[in-house]
Amino acid sequence: MAAVKACSVLITGANRGLGLETVKQLLEDSNCPKRHIFATCRDPDGPKSEALRELAKKHPSVITIIRLDADDPCSIKESAKKVGSLLGSNGLNLLVNNAAIVARGTIQTSSVEDMKNTFNTNVIGPLLIIKEYLPYLQIAAKASGTPGLSCNKAAVINISTLGGSISTMPSFFDQFPVLPYCVSKAGLNMLTVLAAEELKADEILCMALHPGWVKTELGGEKAPLEPKESVEGMLRVIGSLTEKEQGGFLDYTGKTIPW
Ligand SMILES: NC(=O)c1ccc[n+]([C@@H]2O[C@H](COP(=O)([O-])OP(=O)(O)OC[C@H]3O[C@@H](n4cnc5c(N)ncnc54)[C@H](OP(=O)(O)O)[C@@H]3O)[C@@H](O)[C@H]2O)c1
Numbered sequence: 001m002a003a004v005k006a007c008s009v010l011i012t013g014a015n016r017g018l019g020l021e022t023v024k025q026l027l028e029d030s031n032c033p034k035r036h037i038f039a040t041c042r043d044p045d046g047p048k049s050e051a052l053r054e055l056a057k058k059h060p061s062v063i064t065i066i067r068l069d070a071d072d073p074c075s076i077k078e079s080a081k082k083v084g085s086l087l088g089s090n091g092l093n094l095l096v097n098n099a100a101i102v103a104r105g106t107i108q109t110s111s112v113e114d115m116k117n118t119f120n121t122n123v124i125g126p127l128l129i130i131k132e133y134l135p136y137l138q139i140a141a142k143a144s145g146t147p148g149l150s151c152n153k154a155a156v157i158n159i160s161t162l163g164g165s166i167s168t169m170p171s172f173f174d175q176f177p178v179l180p181y182c183v184s185k186a187g188l189n190m191l192t193v194l195a196a197e198e199l200k201a202d203e204i205l206c207m208a209l210h211p212g213w214v215k216t217e218l219g220g221e222k223a224p225l226e227p228k229e230s231v232e233g234m235l236r237v238i239g240s241l242t243e244k245e246q247g248g249f250l251d252y253t254g255k256t257i258p259w
Helices: 017-028 047-058 073-086 112-144 179-202 227-240
Strands: 008-011 036-041 063-067 094-097 155-159 205-210 249-251
Touching: 008 017, 017 036, 017 047, 017 227, 036 047, 036 073, 047 063, 063 073, 073 112, 094 112, 112 155, 112 179, 155 179, 179 205, 205 227, 227 249
Parallel strands: 008 036, 008 094, 036 063, 094 155, 155 205, 205 249
Antiparallel strands: none
């Protein structure tokens, strides 16, 4: 099984759902004994971050909780300054853009507010996060001293969804009428492809990953997958990425998803 050996990892929306499960599994994994996890969330002191605070209390040398609101460019900038001051000379190996919101709607029912909110959190947020953290990813790519692309060197993983696949989503639209979410995730997919194109010169890997349909607040109770299984799969995929997957779109089993 491919392993994530990235030493410094930053995850957005790390206080619950798939983000929190990713922090837990990276903690249990012994592939990088000196791992540091920057677990970011928009309200570190709030009730929704209690589980993350408990985890960080138990592992103070591994987890640092950082405030990052994907809707707020100032908080993204502030978070990058803080993380930059804590990172060593090896930079940031792995950035996981996981935070997202969902909004339901069809052509006839989607509101301007829902379109703007999903775009802010799911597209503009990840764009600004990549931009602010780019210097640390560049440092990691240079410091690694290894050829090629990998998540252990420097990588951006955008957590996307099958709902952002323009060729696949129409057949599911009846079952999942979440137009604002799907349009925003299709935007995130394009952002991923263009980021991969721009960042390849810096030897930074960039790709989109679909976690499957998972039981979380976003996925709902009917989802067939548990967060544990989804995140195990995603970490296996992330650990196995090479330059072949640059600008690609895979699911948690490693299967390619058509755009
Ligand atoms: N679950 C599924 O079936 C499924 C399927 C396909 C794709 N995905 C994708 O997987 C990722 C994780 O989803 P999930 O299922 O874990 O959802 P979730 O349980 O609803 O968690 C969403 C996370 O995003 C955070 N978040 C929302 N807006 C934010 C903002 N403005 N700034 C910072 N954090 C923000 C939430 O923080 P708060 O606690 O502060 O709200 C929470 O930590 C998302 O990108 C989602 O699109 C999920």
